[in-house]
Structures are given as structure tokens and as C-alpha cells.
Amino acid sequence: xxxxxxxxxxxxxxxxxxxxxxxxxxxIDLELHRNTVTAVIGPSGCGKSTFLRALNLMHDMxxxxxxxxxxxILDKEITEYTGVELRKRVGMIFQKxxxxxxxxxxxxxxxxxxxxxxxxxxxxNEIAEKAxxxxxxxxxxxxxxxxxxxxxxxxxxxxLCIARTLAVEPYIIxxxxxxxxxxxxxxQNVENTIYRLKSEYTFIIVTxxxxxxxxxxDVTAFFYLGKLVEVGSTRKIFTNPDEKLTxxxxxxxxx
Amino acid sequence: MELNSITYSKAxxxxxxxxxxxxxxxxxxxxxxxxxPLIYIFFYTTGAGLSSLNLDFFTxxxxxxxxxxxxxxxxxxxxxxxxxxxxxxGIPIGIMSGIYVAEYSKQLFANIIKFLTDVLTGIPSIIIxxxxxxxxxxxxxxxxxxxxxxxxxxxxxxxITRITEEMFKLVxxxxxxxxxxxxxxxxxxxxxxxxxxxxxxxxTGILLAIARAAGETAPLLFTAFGNSxxxxxxxxxxxxxxxxxxxxxxxxxxEWHNKAWAGAxxxxxxxxxxxxxxxxxxxxxxxxxx
Numbered sequence: 001x002x003x004x005x006x007x008x009x010x011x012x013x014x015x016x017x018x019x020x021x022x023x024x025x026x027x028i029d030l031e032l033h034r035n036t037v038t039a040v041i042g043p044s045g046c047g048k049s050t051f052l053r054a055l056n057l058m059h060d061m062x063x064x065x066x067x068x069x070x071x072x073i074l075d076k077e078i079t080e081y082t083g084v085e086l087r088k089r090v091g092m093i094f095q096k097x098x099x100x101x102x103x104x105x106x107x108x109x110x111x112x113x114x115x116x117x118x119x120x121x122x123x124x125n126e127i128a129e130k131a132x133x134x135x136x137x138x139x140x141x142x143x144x145x146x147x148x149x150x151x152x153x154x155x156x157x158x159x160l161c162i163a164r165t166l167a168v169e170p171y172i173i174x175x176x177x178x179x180x181x182x183x184x185x186x187x188q189n190v191e192n193t194i195y196r197l198k199s200e201y202t203f204i205i206v207t208x209x210x211x212x213x214x215x216x217x218d219v220t221a222f223f224y225l226g227k228l229v230e231v232g233s234t235r236k237i238f239t240n241p242d243e244k245l246t247x248x249x250x251x252x253x254x255x
Numbered sequence: 256m257e258l259n260s261i262t263y264s265k266a267x268x269x270x271x272x273x274x275x276x277x278x279x280x281x282x283x284x285x286x287x288x289x290x291x292p293l294i295y296i297f298f299y300t301t302g303a304g305l306s307s308l309n310l311d312f313f314t315x316x317x318x319x320x321x322x323x324x325x326x327x328x329x330x331x332x333x334x335x336x337x338x339x340x341x342x343x344x345g346i347p348i349g350i351m352s353g354i355y356v357a358e359y360s361k362q363l364f365a366n367i368i369k370f371l372t373d374v375l376t377g378i379p380s381i382i383i384x385x386x387x388x389x390x391x392x393x394x395x396x397x398x399x400x401x402x403x404x405x406x407x408x409x410x411x412x413x414x415i416t417r418i419t420e421e422m423f424k425l426v427x428x429x430x431x432x433x434x435x436x437x438x439x440x441x442x443x444x445x446x447x448x449x450x451x452x453x454x455x456x457x458x459t460g461i462l463l464a465i466a467r468a469a470g471e472t473a474p475l476l477f478t479a480f481g482n483s484x485x486x487x488x489x490x491x492x493x494x495x496x497x498x499x500x501x502x503x504x505x506x507x508x509x510e511w512h513n514k515a516w517a518g519a520x521x522x523x524x525x526x527x528x529x530x531x532x533x534x535x536x537x538x539x540x541x542x543x544x545x
């Protein structure tokens with residue numbers, strides 16, 4: 001499996017998620033291609049995050065949450081993966097930077113390997129440097145790798161979380177509002193990172209920020225009240241959407 | 256709205272000020288009542304115990320009545336052994352059941368366990384002693400260090416279970432998710448991320464449980480029993496500081512009374528030092544998180 005093939009990385013068919021019997025997303029049919037950046041937009045509570053978390057089996061942790069329908073990830077049914085196997089291929093970045101607070105910067109970057117029981121220190125240095133360079137953090141932290149991760153600024157912490165995810169070498173990276181807790185400059189740094197890495201990875205970004213979706217994504221999917229309203233090239237969604245609802249949302253008439 | 260449109264009378268205001276002062280002074284008096292016994296006990300046992308404390312107290316066996324000198328060496332070592340056995344039983348069971356309740360069990364089952372551990376915490380320790388007497392001493396047909404250690408271990412379990420659970424709950428969900436999202440397995444996340452983050456709090460709980468168990472007399476009376484000599488094995492009766500204090504204190508001999516005070520001083524110092532360590536650990540914890 002080469003990473004550059006232009007074929008679907010993620011396909012969902014009739015995907016439903018319910019919490020306590022209440023549907024959060026209903027009948028989502030989506031095809032997300034490899035090496036593209038897909039933005040998922042929509043007002044609060046429309047099921048964006050719920051959709052994203054279904055893609056790396058994160059709902060398994062939530063009691064009384066039920067996921068039905070078909071998800072195909074990298075040409076394989078999601079049910080054929082264990083959680084561990086899947087999440088090594090499908091990484092996730094969260095809204096609030098969540099570095100491990102009692103680990104150093106270095107230990108955070110290699111935590112995915114270390115906690116999975118790979119103990120080769122020489123390999124660690126290589127992985128850490130590559131991942132930190134990829135997330136544009138290397139120059140800022142190369143002299144202080146042993147310092148605690150929480151000594152970094154919020155924006156740096158988020159890029160550290162990206163480095164930590166990149167270090168595991170996933171194919172797909174899910175991002176749940178990755179910049180909503182960051183200042184504009186940190187946001188720009190993260191966006192640059194995504195832009196630069198999109199030839200190697202498949203990104204799916206949930207965002208509240210429509211300018212962000214317009215800036216960095218190739219494809220945009222608009223969710224409303226748990227349903228997929230429209231999906232298409234970002235240019236089309238923002239300039240000439242098929243649905244009236246989409247047009248109203250991207251032009252700021254509601255949200 | 257103008258200020259004088261609020262109706263108030265000077266008499267009402269005076270009354271409120273008086274009630275306020277009264278309540279505040281009651282609070283101050285209560286706070287003093289809380290700490291006075293501790294200060295009194297501390298100074299009294301120090302005064303009475305320190306005079307009969309010498310090197311022999313830590314190295315010698317108890318002497319028979321009438322003979323001068325002697326010490327509590329066997330009781331000090333005995334207490335350490337009993338705490339050791341209690342810890343070997345209480346710490347792993349306490350931590351693991353706490354982890355189960357916090358991370359894995361269904362809500363209903365978790366609530367049942369929480370309720371029962373609360374009840375267990377409230378059960379008088381002498382009843383635990385009787386229980387262990389029934390399950391270990393009677394079948395073995397003798398008092399033993401093992402039985403005493405088991406009794407202390409059972410006493411420690413509910414405290415450690417609850418504190419483990421509470422500390423696990425304080426670890427943010429986002430850390431678990433961060434670890435799982437990296438493809439780390441659930442049990443590894445629990446051990447390497449959640450337990451590690453919660454560890455200083457859990458150690459605090461363990462130390463407090465040990466401090467409590469170290470001073471227990473009642474559950475040891477029918478289990479470890481006591482011993483005037485070195486006990487050679489875990490299935491023999493063993494001496495402990497609290498039981499030794501008890502035996503000396505109810506004796507009619509002045510010399511033994513002094514020994515009891517010295518023992519009490521050692522016990523209080525032990526609890527004091529453990530609490531001090533707890534303070535240091537928790538302070539570091541807060542410095543780290545802020």
C-alpha cells in the first residue's frame with residue numbers, strides 16, 4: 001500500500017451513532033480520499049466530533065454509545081481492526097492540547113512507541129527529531145528536550161501533540177478543532193504544518209472556523225443536525241453550493 | 256435607586272453584627288477544641304515518654320517485673336512486620352479494586368462497591384479482629400503474626416480503594432484519550448498514564464492507611480496476640496507496639512507505665528512523621544500541576 005494513491009482512505013456507509021438511544025449522527029455516507037485535507041464544518045452539536053470519533057473507535061470508551069453502519073478504513077472494514085491496530089494508522093489531535101504532563105518534551109514525542117513496548121533508544125532519537133521537524137517544533141525545542149512538556153506554550157503544546165501523533169507514522173490524522181484553543185499565530189503555525197504535510201497524510205479536520213476550512217482544506221463536508229447536508233470541493237462549497245442550507249451557513253446567516 | 260430607599264434600621268444592623276461576631280467566635284473556639292487534644296497528647300506523651308526512652312528501649316527485649324531496664328525492640332520490629340504483611344495484602348488489593356471501580360466496572364457495580372467500602376471503613380476494628388480470629392486463628396489453632404497482618408491489611412483495603420478511585424477520577428479524560436489515540440492499549444494506558452499521574456495521591460492514601468493501621472490495638476488482640484520474646488516465624492504470636500502499650504498500661508507497675516508512655520511516644524512520632532511525608536509529597540504534586 002503506497003501512501004500516494006488517490007483512492008478512498010475512509011468510506012462510511014449508513015453510519016449512525018446514538019448516545020443513550022438518542023441519535024447524534026444519522027446515515028452518514030462519505031468517501032474521504034487519501035492525501036487530501038477534508039474539513040468537516042457545521043454549527044455546534046451537529047455531530048462533527050461524533051463523526052470524527054467514530055473513525056478511530058473512540059466511542060468504545062463511552063458507555064451507552066452505539067455505532068452502527070459500515071466504516072472502511074484503508075480498504076479494510078473497521079471491525080477487522082483492533083482498537084490498537086486502528087489507532088496506529090489513524091491518529092487523532094484534540095481540541096485542547098493534551099501532552100502527558102509528567103513527561104518531558106522528548107518522552108512525549110516518543111510516547112506512542114515507548115508505551116507500546118518498543119525499547120530501542122537509538123531509534124527514539126531519530127523518530128523524535130523527524131517528528132518534531134515535521135511539526136515545525138524542532139528549532140524551538142531542540143535544546144530543551146528534557147524539560148517538562150507543560151513548560152511549553154499552548155501553541156507549542158499542540159504542535160508537540162501533532163509531533164507525538166506523527167511519530168507513530170499513521171496514514172490518517174483526525175483533528176478535532178485543533179486550533180480553537182490557540183492564538184492566531186499558533187493557529188497559523190498549525191495550519192502551515194497541515195499544509196506542508198498533506199502530501200504524506202490524509203487529514204480530516206473538524207473546525208468551527210470557516211475561514212480555516214477555506215484556507216487549508218481541499219474538500220469540505222457540511223453537517224447539520226446530525227446529517228450530512230453536502231460534501232464537495234472546498235471551492236464549490238464556499239462559492240457555489242448546491243444546497244440553500246449550506247449557502248446560508250457559509251455566508252454566516254446562521255451558525 | 257437611591258441608597259436611603261433601602262430600608263434598614265440601626266437596631267437590626269447592630270443585631271446582625273452581634274450574631275456575626277458570636278458565630279465567628281464559636282468557630283474559633285471549635286477550631287481550638289479540635290487542636291487542643293492533639294497538642295496536649297503530643298506534649299504529655301513527649302514529657303512522660305521521653306524520660307524512659309533510651310537506646311535500650313530500641314535494642315532490648317522486655318524484662319520481667321522487678322528487673323530494671325529492658326525495651327520494646329521486639330514490639331517495634333513486630334509492628335514493622337505486621338505493617339509489612341498488612342501492606343502486602345492491603346496495597347495491591349486496594350489499588351486494583353480502586354482501578355477496577357474507577358476504570359472498568361459498570362456504574363451500578365461501582366456504586367455498590369463504593370457503598371460497601373464506605374461501610375467497611377466504618378466497621379469497628381475490633382470486629383475485623385474477631386473476623387480474622389474466626390478465619391485464621393481458629394483453623395490454625397494459634398495466634399500468629401500472619402493473622403495480625405491480615406487484620407491490618409483488611410483495615411487498609413477500603414481506605415486505599417477509595418483514594419485510588421478518587422485519584423483516578425481526577426485524571427482528565429483527555430489524557431486517557433491522548434494515549435489511546437496513539438494506539439496504546441487500554442491496560443497500558445491505565446498503568447503508564449493514569450496510574451502514573453495519580454500515583455502521588457495514591458501514595459498519600461497508602462501512607463495514611465499505614466499510619467492508621469500502625470496504631471491499631473483492637474484487631475491485634477485476638478490475632479497477633481503479643482509476645483515477650485523475639486518471634487521466630489510468621490505462624491507464631493508476635494509483639495506489637497500498641498498491644499505492648501496496652502499490656503504495660505493496665506499493669507500495676509510504675510516502671511511498666513513509663514515504658515507504655517515511651518511506646519506511645521514512638522507511635523505518635525511514627526504517625527507524625529508519616530503525615531509529614533504525606534505533606535511533602537502532596538505539596539510537590541500541587542507545584543507540578545500549577
